[in-house]
Amino acid sequence: MPSLKDLKTRITSVKSTQKITKAKQMVAAAKLRRAEERATEARPYTERMEAVLANLASSAEGNPNAPKLLAGTGEDKTHLLIVATADKGLCGGFNSSIVRLAREEIVRLQGEGKKVKLVCVGRKGYEQLKRLYSELVVWRTDFTEVRQIGFGEANEIASKVLELFEADEFDVATLFYGKFKNVVSQVPTPQQIIPAVAPEGVEPPDLKGAVYEYEPDEADILKVLLPRYVAVQIFRALLENVASEQAASMTAMDNATRNAGEMIDKLNLQYNRARQAQITTELIEIIAGAEAL
Amino acid sequence: MAEKLNFSLVSPERELMSAEVDQVDIPGAEGWMGILPNHAPLMTTLAPGMVRIVSGSDEKRIFVRGGFAEISPAGLTLLAEEAMPAEELDAVKIAERIKHAEEDVADADTDDKKLAAQQSLDRLKELQAAL
Numbered sequence: 013m014p015s016l017k018d019l020k021t022r023i024t025s026v027k028s029t030q031k032i033t034k035a036k037q038m039v040a041a042a043k044l045r046r047a048e049e050r051a052t053e054a055r056p057y058t059e060r061m062e063a064v065l066a067n068l069a070s071s072a073e074g075n076p077n078a079p080k081l082l083a084g085t086g087e088d089k090t091h092l093l094i095v096a097t098a099d100k101g102l103c104g105g106f107n108s109s110i111v112r113l114a115r116e117e118i119v120r121l122q123g124e125g126k127k128v129k130l131v132c133v134g135r136k137g138y139e140q141l142k143r144l145y146s147e148l149v150v151w152r153t154d155f156t157e158v159r160q161i162g163f164g165e166a167n168e169i170a171s172k173v174l175e176l177f178e179a180d181e182f183d184v185a186t187l188f189y190g191k192f193k194n195v196v197s198q199v200p201t202p203q204q205i206i207p208a209v210a211p212e213g214v215e216p217p218d219l220k221g222a223v224y225e226y227e228p229d230e231a232d233i234l235k236v237l238l239p240r241y242v243a244v245q246i247f248r249a250l251l252e253n254v255a256s257e258q259a260a261s262m263t264a265m266d267n268a269t270r271n272a273g274e275m276i277d278k279l280n281l282q283y284n285r286a287r288q289a290q291i292t293t294e295l296i297e298i299i300a301g302a303e304a305l
Numbered sequence: 306m307a308e309k310l311n312f313s314l315v316s317p318e319r320e321l322m323s324a325e326v327d328q329v330d331i332p333g334a335e336g337w338m339g340i341l342p343n344h345a346p347l348m349t350t351l352a353p354g355m356v357r358i359v360s361g362s363d364e365k366r367i368f369v370r371g372g373f374a375e376i377s378p379a380g381l382t383l384l385a386e387e388a389m390p391a392e393e394l395d396a397v398k399i400a401e402r403i404k405h406a407e408e409d410v411a412d413a414d415t416d417d418k419k420l421a422a423q424q425s426l427d428r429l430k431e432l433q434a435a436l
Binding site: 050053054056057060061063067068162163166223224225226227228233236237240243244247 | 313315316317318319320323333334335345346347348349350373375382384386
């Protein structure tokens, strides 16, 4: 039976934990709103870009000189997995579920006798993956220094990935990130970015019989467009990741706050019981003492 | 007024403009282009420069750096790598871009890249002079 003082200390400590989790939950809620806004603001660009690419890709199809970024290297031996996670914890299973998905993919690819290389974006993913696969990690980055993820950061990752691709370091690149479905559900998702997959469901615009003119020519435009497309995909994934992270963090902190509340209730009950028991004992002692006189 | 051109300008971070306008002048990679409603389908890369948007008696200027323009019967879409309204642009920002462009020229490993980098540098210098 813990003493009254012990119980009191525990209640105070759980109370301050609850304050922290509550504050973190509110911060996450505010950040989530911003992150969602940013993800929505970036959407028109991605959509237009996809439409343009779908358009160009259909005309480049079957062309033997199609750029490698679109047609692939013709091989499927080395896979690059880009695992994008958050830099911070306190967001429930968000990071772990992305890492788990990536790990399953690594096991599957290695089982098929393929080579796997890793690029880690975000501190948490790297920390979890390096334990098992530190020799596979070719590059890593995180945004602990960056306050708000902008296109610049996405571009930096994209140029590194493209550099590796140019150097024939890999054949297929897949990006892993937490897709933001809604506040309560974030789905870890793999997405192939190299060779570029033309998005489905995007209708090329009706040209009413006319054909596109290209300036300079088609191949030149594709040469510029495809690396941009990779960067845009990464950018979108990063933005979704931020939104997902905040949503996951909000839910996790909400649970933690509630748990702390339950614990405080329980401890309070215990404390009151102990206090009453003490009073009763004291009373008995006094009465017994008085009777003895 | 006759038909309008459906114009939208988006950068990776936000949609800057989406409106019905009369005319848009864009800095194509191979020269300036004035786009009027019902333009033939066209796709081009962009050089750094000021996009001029005319709508009635209104005129708006937006600085873009790199990207694409797509013209289809649905309208004109500018996918800018970077875009900001002319009012936000000042000498310091231009100087910064010029410095980057100069580095690009120095770093370019092929003639093609060098030419493209040089061209955007020239455009930026032009813009600086005009400011």
